[in-house]
Amino acid sequence: MSALVEEPEVAEQSDVLAVRGLTVSVRDKVLVEDVDLTVGPGERVGLIGESGSGKSLTALSVLGLLPEDVHAKGSVRLAGIDHDLIGADERQLARIRGRDLAMVFQEPMTALNPTMRVGDQIAEAMLIHRTVPNRRAARTAATALLDRVQLPGVARAYPHQLSGGQRQRVVVAIALANDPALLICDEPTTALDVTVQAMVLDLILQGVAARESALLFITHDLAVVATICQRVLVMYGGRVVESGPVHEVFTNPRHRYTEGLLAASDLDSAAHRLPTIPGNVPAAGNFPTGCVFRTRCAHATDICTTTPPWTGSASSGFACHHPAPDLVALETRRSSREVADD
Amino acid sequence: MNDEGGSVSRGAESALGVPASDPAGRLDGPAVRRTAGRRLNPSLVVGGIIVLVIVLTALVSFVWTPYDATLVDPAVRLAKPSWSHWFGTDKFGRDLLSQIMVGSRTTLFVGLVAVGVAAVIGVPLGILAAMTRRWSSELIMRANDLLLAFPALLLAIMFGAVFGASTLTAMVAIGIATVPSFARVIRSGALQVMRTEYVLAARAAGRRPFPIALRHVLPNVTSLITVQASVSFAIAVLAEAALSFLGYGTPPPTPSWGRMLQESQEFLFSAPRLAVFPGVAIAIAVLGFNLLGDGLRDRFDPKLEDRR
Numbered sequence: 001m002s003a004l005v006e007e008p009e010v011a012e013q014s015d016v017l018a019v020r021g022l023t024v025s026v027r028d029k030v031l032v033e034d035v036d037l038t039v040g041p042g043e044r045v046g047l048i049g050e051s052g053s054g055k056s057l058t059a060l061s062v063l064g065l066l067p068e069d070v071h072a073k074g075s076v077r078l079a080g081i082d083h084d085l086i087g088a089d090e091r092q093l094a095r096i097r098g099r100d101l102a103m104v105f106q107e108p109m110t111a112l113n114p115t116m117r118v119g120d121q122i123a124e125a126m127l128i129h130r131t132v133p134n135r136r137a138a139r140t141a142a143t144a145l146l147d148r149v150q151l152p153g154v155a156r157a158y159p160h161q162l163s164g165g166q167r168q169r170v171v172v173a174i175a176l177a178n179d180p181a182l183l184i185c186d187e188p189t190t191a192l193d194v195t196v197q198a199m200v201l202d203l204i205l206q207g208v209a210a211r212e213s214a215l216l217f218i219t220h221d222l223a224v225v226a227t228i229c230q231r232v233l234v235m236y237g238g239r240v241v242e243s244g245p246v247h248e249v250f251t252n253p254r255h256r257y258t259e260g261l262l263a264a265s266d267l268d269s270a271a272h273r274l275p276t277i278p279g280n281v282p283a284a285g286n287f288p289t290g291c292v293f294r295t296r297c298a299h300a301t302d303i304c305t306t307t308p309p310w311t312g313s314a315s316s317g318f319a320c321h322h323p324a325p326d327l328v329a330l331e332t333r334r335s336s337r338e339v340a341d342d
Numbered sequence: 343m344n345d346e347g348g349s350v351s352r353g354a355e356s357a358l359g360v361p362a363s364d365p366a367g368r369l370d371g372p373a374v375r376r377t378a379g380r381r382l383n384p385s386l387v388v389g390g391i392i393v394l395v396i397v398l399t400a401l402v403s404f405v406w407t408p409y410d411a412t413l414v415d416p417a418v419r420l421a422k423p424s425w426s427h428w429f430g431t432d433k434f435g436r437d438l439l440s441q442i443m444v445g446s447r448t449t450l451f452v453g454l455v456a457v458g459v460a461a462v463i464g465v466p467l468g469i470l471a472a473m474t475r476r477w478s479s480e481l482i483m484r485a486n487d488l489l490l491a492f493p494a495l496l497l498a499i500m501f502g503a504v505f506g507a508s509t510l511t512a513m514v515a516i517g518i519a520t521v522p523s524f525a526r527v528i529r530s531g532a533l534q535v536m537r538t539e540y541v542l543a544a545r546a547a548g549r550r551p552f553p554i555a556l557r558h559v560l561p562n563v564t565s566l567i568t569v570q571a572s573v574s575f576a577i578a579v580l581a582e583a584a585l586s587f588l589g590y591g592t593p594p595p596t597p598s599w600g601r602m603l604q605e606s607q608e609f610l611f612s613a614p615r616l617a618v619f620p621g622v623a624i625a626i627a628v629l630g631f632n633l634l635g636d637g638l639r640d641r642f643d644p645k646l647e648d649r650r
Contacts, residue, residue, distance in 0.1 A: 090550075097548040113561070114562065116557070128547060174543070
């Protein structure tokens with residue numbers, strides 16, 4: 001048990017992605033506040049939370065793709081890049097995007113240019129960064145990539161001739177074309193049929209494993225996170241409220257929001273009404289002061305008007321004044337007491 | 343004119359026996375370019391046929407006209423329509439049909455130059471306005487408004503006064519005057535494209551802005567360009583006629599529908615056919631290009647699909 005708690009922390013320099021104190025704001029509204037996030041080499045990290053919790057904004061700020069009037073502060077470092085991604089100019093960012101850092105978007109129906117053949121779109125991804133010597137080699141590589149995502153012979157098809165699942169596989173092929181060090185997936189399977197979801201997830205997993213790429217997986221689907229991620233960060237109201245190894249967070253949630261989220265997705269307990277978290281996520285930028293969750297939390301007290309401190313280590317911990325009981329600690333204590341009683 | 347177009351189109355639809363729309367075609371996603379399963383729309387067919395006839399007439403006039411369009415024959419001055427001169431002759435005895443046939447060349451030339459100038463300047467401006475930061479986009483669009491406020495014909499007359507009256511100067515001026523409408527329409531289309539995920543994906547793949555404009559935005563606004571071009575074409579044809587009528591357009595002896603109208607003035611009561619034939623030719627040409635524009639818009643704009 002103690003092995004989980006004292007899991008060795010990944011040394012800072014070896015992280016593929018290190019986000020420190022990321023704050024995203026539009027005019028005077030703060031949308032994402034003080035987010036820390038690291039992804040180690042080959043590590044698969046999940047980022048979960050409801051719509052409007054700032055997951056996608058976090059991903060977009062890593063890529064430097066925020067809309068014009070939305071600004072990011074803080075630091076985003078990528079292994080092998082000698083400058084901070086925040087504040088870097090378009091030219092520097094364009095060199096990194098698609099080569100070291102690739103992204104798969106949510107909506108496969110619109111993620112491909114309707115006027116270009118899919119093979120050309122994959123080839124283009126490589127030609128932009130000259131990772132292949134010429135157009136002919138790019139075409140060959142594109143065909144090979146399509147074979148890899150189990151879409152042989154569609155290189156000359158236009159996107160409208162493909163289904164949603166097929167298009168998303170093309171998008172995955174484009175993202176993996178340059179063997180990126182980090183692949184960011186923003187709800188890549190949300191718009192797909194359940195049967196197709198598994199296949200796309202499988203391709204993403206195989207793809208990152210074959211390239212030893214790290215994966216940052218954004219979703220609100222807890223089951224997906226449980227199957228593919230090693231570590232998870234829970235976001236609410238633009239902040240990371242809890243993080244840790246997937247198994248630990250899912251079996252022993254400490255933040256009250258994580259607890260509610262897990263209870264609401266607990267499909268095993270068919271006997272009683274499915275528990276929900278009361279209220280809605282507040283509109284972006286209108287989160288309460290102090291603990292962002294306090295307006296919906298059953299355990300909130302006066303102290304929750306102050307920002308809760310981070311408890312635990314950088315890679316595993318939570319920010320809550322009234323955390324859920326530590327089941328692991330209780331269990332340990334009880335078993336030791338039983339031992340003592342004997 | 344719209345009503346007339348409507349009844350014409352309905353008639354054409356039943357006459358052509360166009361099948362009802364294929365419901366299966368609507369199941370495709372909205373961003374998809376459909377090539378089949380859509381009914382041929384009547385204004386597209388009628389407009390297309392009219393434009394085709396004008397183009398064919400212009401082409402035929404290069405190799406054959408009943409008479410030399412500029413041949414002066416005093417013996418048959420102001421002849422009434424007959425088997426030898428189908429549309430009759432003008433005050434110099436020139437054959438009206440031949441003049442109208444050759445005049446269609448001027449009309450098409452005029453349209454091509456004006457639309458070409460407007461598109462070559464307007465399309466990049468519109469895309470630029472959609473892709474650049476807010477202040478430069480504002481700058482482009484306000485300059486655009488300024489130009490839009492300036493009457494096209496006045497600009498053309500000024501150009502004529504400065505550079506000498508000719509079809510070309512008049513049409514360059516009309517072209518410049520229609521730049522704003524092009525820029526405006528293309529900007530709105532490009533803004534829509536810029537919001538799509540494939541542009542975001544292209545940026546996420548490391549594409550620089552210029553290639554994005556060329557490979558992603560431009561191909562996806564071509565339908566808008568086509569529509570705007572056919573509408574501007576009609577405006578240009580009308581403008582050329584007006585300018586020629588005022589004496590700032592095509593100089594004699596090159597036949598032009600507008601100048602034929604001008605020359606018919608003194609015979610408006612004695613020989614009204616001199617005004618009627620070129621007038622009807624202008625009306626049909628403008629109607630044809632407008633219908634074609636409407637038809638193309640209906641064909642390409644998914645938002646209008648259900649209203650038909």
